[in-house]
Amino acid sequence: MFESVAPRPNDPIMVVMEKCKADTRPEKIDLGVGVYKDSSGITTILKSVKLAEEMWNREETTKTYVGTVGNQDFCKDMLELMLGADSQALKEGRIGAAQTAGGSGALRLGAELLKVAAPNATVWASTPTWANHIPLISDAGMRMGSYPYYNRETLGVDFEDMLTYLDGHAKRGDIILLHGCCHNPTGADLSPEQWDRLAPFMEERGLFPFIDLAYFGLGRGMKEDTYGLRKVVQTCPEVLLAASCSKNFALYRERTGLIAAITQSSEKAKVLKSQFGAIQRKLISMPPDHGAALVTRILRDESLRKIWVEELAEMRERVLGLRQLLSEALNVQGGEAMAAAIKNQNGMFSTLPLSPEHTERLRDEHAVYLMPSGRINIAGANASNIPRLAEAILAVH
Numbered sequence: 001m002f003e004s005v006a007p008r009p010n011d012p013i014m015v016v017m018e019k020c021k022a023d024t025r026p027e028k029i030d031l032g033v034g035v036y037k038d039s040s041g042i043t044t045i046l047k048s049v050k051l052a053e054e055m056w057n058r059e060e061t062t063k064t065y066v067g068t069v070g071n072q073d074f075c076k077d078m079l080e081l082m083l084g085a086d087s088q089a090l091k092e093g094r095i096g097a098a099q100t101a102g103g104s105g106a107l108r109l110g111a112e113l114l115k116v117a118a119p120n121a122t123v124w125a126s127t128p129t130w131a132n133h134i135p136l137i138s139d140a141g142m143r144m145g146s147y148p149y150y151n152r153e154t155l156g157v158d159f160e161d162m163l164t165y166l167d168g169h170a171k172r173g174d175i176i177l178l179h180g181c182c183h184n185p186t187g188a189d190l191s192p193e194q195w196d197r198l199a200p201f202m203e204e205r206g207l208f209p210f211i212d213l214a215y216f217g218l219g220r221g222m223k224e225d226t227y228g229l230r231k232v233v234q235t236c237p238e239v240l241l242a243a244s245c246s247k248n249f250a251l252y253r254e255r256t257g258l259i260a261a262i263t264q265s266s267e268k269a270k271v272l273k274s275q276f277g278a279i280q281r282k283l284i285s286m287p288p289d290h291g292a293a294l295v296t297r298i299l300r301d302e303s304l305r306k307i308w309v310e311e312l313a314e315m316r317e318r319v320l321g322l323r324q325l326l327s328e329a330l331n332v333q334g335g336e337a338m339a340a341a342i343k344n345q346n347g348m349f350s351t352l353p354l355s356p357e358h359t360e361r362l363r364d365e366h367a368v369y370l371m372p373s374g375r376i377n378i379a380g381a382n383a384s385n386i387p388r389l390a391e392a393i394l395a396v397h
């Protein structure tokens with residue numbers, strides 16, 4: 001039966017993660033997989049999560065099924081957090097949502113809904129984009145294309161090229177996949193002014209926004225990180241939103257996320273929610289509950305929420321501090337462009353102008369792990385190893 005089955009390579013992020021885990025050099029620096037780490041290199045469980053877990057353990061009375069659309073209180077609270085409690089779409093009940101198995105589960109459910117709603121449309125993704133976007137979405141049967149986004153020379157967004165390309169290639173009804181903030185893998189985000197132009201651009205051309213919001217709160221602040229999403233929701237008649245609690249609640253393995261379809265009427269929202277439920281049923285039946293129960297508990301309990309807001313700010317400020325330090329350390333002859341980009345970019349990632357050969361040398365000669373594309377997760381560094389990291393980057397560059 002299995003004789004003809006050949007091994008399959010894992011995606012590059014998982015490959016780097018496994019290689020780094022196996023490396024026994026004590027000085028190794030892990031800038032690979034996108035998880036937040038504290039200054040001792042540990043991905044701790046948040047205090048707010050621990051406290052919520054203690055309460056939940058005392059109070060939870062059943063493990064019976066929640067349902068195919070998962071915890072709807074969680075969806076409501078998360079939508080309020082991202083869109084603002086005064087969101088018209090929320091107030092008018094124009095959002096159909098389902099809890100999902102992490103942000104990846106959300107993207108997959110979104111793609112499956114697109115397959116039902118617009119099977120012949122193309123989903124356009126930025127160049128580059130997260131390593132799992134294309135496999136996840138194309139595996140649902142959607143055709144995919146790429147639009148220009150990151151310029152590896154200027155280390156910034158080629159916004160005019162992006163608009164010109166989409167104008168010439170994307171057809172009415174096509175889907176534009178956008179990173180709401182903290183672009184993965186580049187850290188190069190659209191500015192508020194660019195979102196202000198992109199939203200009406202999509203609306204006028206009948207392009208459908210699909211926003212992936214996996215890192216909100218870890219860029220410049222909760223409001224700043226949701227600016228683009230809010231602008232698009234105010235401007236475009238229909239939007240898909242995939243969100244994750246992996247990073248901002250540090251719930252990684254608990255697989256906690258949601259998919260939301262923002263539409264024009266509460267009746268249509270109910271239809272779309274029923275679609276999410278039916279699709280999820282056939283894929284995994286129901287999402288795992290634990291992480292969503294904790295997030296709901298945190299967001300509804302004033303003191304837990306306060307602790308979480310502070311913890312999130314601490315993570316964000318640590319990342320910003322590391323950006324500043326790495327930028328200063330790289331700001332020598334030959335490193336100026338990298339230094340400027342690292343300082344201006346958002347979230348945990350930056351893509352440096354390094355080739356796969358450079359990244360191999362960084363691994364073999366300096367015990368520095370990063371993606372072959374040049375992506376680094378800045379949260380994997382710390383104040384004491386940044387000078388060595390900067391030296392290593394400059395040495396191979």
Ligand code: LMR
Nearest residue numbers: 013032033034035130184
């Ligand atoms: C990453 O980009 O490294 C993270 O989103 C983790 C993952 O699942 O790829």
